[in-house]
Amino acid sequence: MKSGKVGVLLVNLGTPGGTDYASMRRYLKEFLTDKRVIEWSPWKWYPILFGIVLNTRPQKVGKAYETIWNKDRNESYLRTYTRNQSNLMAERLKDLPNVRVDWAMRYGTPSIPSRIQALKDEGCDRIVLFPLYPQYAAATTATVNDKAFQQLLKMRWQPALRTVPDYHDDETYIEALASSVMNHLAALDWQPDMVLASFHGIPLSYSEQGDPYYWQCQKTGRLLRERLGLPEDKFMVTFQSRFGPEEWLQPYTDKTVEKLAQDGVKKIAVLNPGFVSDCLETLEEIAEQAAHSFHARGGKKFTHIPCLNDSEDGMRVLEKVVRRELLGWV
Numbered sequence: 598m599k600s601g602k603v604g605v606l607l608v609n610l611g612t613p614g615g616t617d618y619a620s621m622r623r624y625l626k627e628f629l630t631d632k633r634v635i636e637w638s639p640w641k642w643y644p645i646l647f648g649i650v651l652n653t654r655p656q657k658v659g660k661a662y663e664t665i666w667n668k669d670r671n672e673s674y675l676r677t678y679t680r681n682q683s684n685l686m687a688e689r690l691k692d693l694p695n696v697r698v699d700w701a702m703r704y705g706t707p708s709i710p711s712r713i714q715a716l717k718d719e720g721c722d723r724i725v726l727f728p729l730y731p732q733y734a735a736a737t738t739a740t741v742n743d744k745a746f747q748q749l750l751k752m753r754w755q756p757a758l759r760t761v762p763d764y765h766d767d768e769t770y771i772e773a774l775a776s777s778v779m780n781h782l783a784a785l786d787w788q789p790d791m792v793l794a795s796f797h798g799i800p801l802s803y804s805e806q807g808d809p810y811y812w813q814c815q816k817t818g819r820l821l822r823e824r825l826g827l828p829e830d831k832f833m834v835t836f837q838s839r840f841g842p843e844e845w846l847q848p849y850t851d852k853t854v855e856k857l858a859q860d861g862v863k864k865i866a867v868l869n870p871g872f873v874s875d876c877l878e879t880l881e882e883i884a885e886q887a888a889h890s891f892h893a894r895g896g897k898k899f900t901h902i903p904c905l906n907d908s909e910d911g912m913r914v915l916e917k918v919v920r921r922e923l924l925g926w927v
């Protein structure tokens with residue numbers, strides 16, 4: 598049995614294997630049966646999920662994925678960026694010869710159990726598990742951790758596992774976001790009247806039960822606004838990607854974009870600080886749908902500021918967090 602190495606496992610949300618009905622259904626089924634994501638009792642939720650959602654949503658969302666699919670590699674960008682981040686991280690950690698870097702997805706492939714097992718087989722008896730979410734939510738961070746520990750449940754000789762906490766107020770992260778905004782805006786021949794920092798939402802009830810997500814998003818937003826030197830009336834934190842009938846965190850991004858246009862605001866910029874990589878929710882919902890809705894209501898200029906992805910600044914953030922969590926192990 599090999600031993601003595603340290604693994605670093607980068608984990609993002611997941612992605613369907615293809616945009617066809619069967620792949621989309623498989624992906625959404627795994628996602629939407631996760632009790633950390635949908636907290637309703639299965640008695641209430643499953644008839645709706647299996648009766649309606651999984652019969653209609655795969656087609657609808659499959660079409661949306663088609664518009665943002667990475668055709669060169671026949672995969673979603675979330676997968677492309679996560680793999681790139683893993684390769685670049687391995688390069689950056691070359692000075693630590695005992696460290697192995699790998700990546701996984703919470704839903705779809707490569708799965709967390711398969712990569713934890715692979716790292717263990719390679720001799721990693723210590724693993725740093727990094728859920729790629731700057732703000733903590735049970736629906737994202739906790740479910741990644743749960744999945745990893747489920748695999749450990751099956752192992753006789755478990756690796757030691759260190760879970761990486763959120764980094765919503767980390768200086769390097771705020772600095773990277775700020776430069777991504779400044780560089781993007783400097784390349785335009787116009788300047789926005791309003792900058793929206795749009796985070797993925799969660800149901801309000803999750804927040805009321807103690808999820809720190811809302812407050813972490815607010816703090817990220819405030820620190821970014823201060824770093825950009827923007828007054829409060831030129832910067833807003835909003836929440837996107839509502840799903841289902843419940844009330845979610847407010848203000849909603851789509852409604853805000855509509856209202857801004859109706860109120861006569863002509864130029865806006867939107868960024869997604871909570872997403873480590875661009876994905877359906879940023880490329881389709883914001884860069885396509887929100888832009889369309891803004892223009893349709895009289896808005897003139899709309900720009901989407903890309904996520905940090907596999908950029909130099911983005912990698913500096915991830916590397917800083919990983920090196921901090923490796924302390925004592927390398």
Ligand SMILES: C=CC1=C(C)c2cc3[nH]c(cc4nc(cc5[nH]c(cc1n2)c(C)c5CCC(=O)O)C(CCC(=O)O)=C4C)c(C)c3C=C
Nearest residue numbers: 610611612634658673675734736737797799840876877878
């Ligand atoms: C109740 C449902 C959902 C909760 C809660 C939720 C929280 C949440 N999600 C992300 C990040 C991503 N979500 C993505 C897609 C997506 N999210 C939901 C539902 C909930 N998310 C669904 C059903 C989907 C699939 C698309 C759709 O059917 O609309 C993605 C994109 C994945 C991709 O491949 O591009 C990301 C990323 C966060 C950060 C979060 C809570 C903080």
Ligand SMILES: [Fe+2]
Nearest residue numbers: 610797838878
């Ligand atoms: Fe989501």
Ligand SMILES: [Fe+2]
Nearest residue numbers: 838877878882
């Ligand atoms: Fe969405």
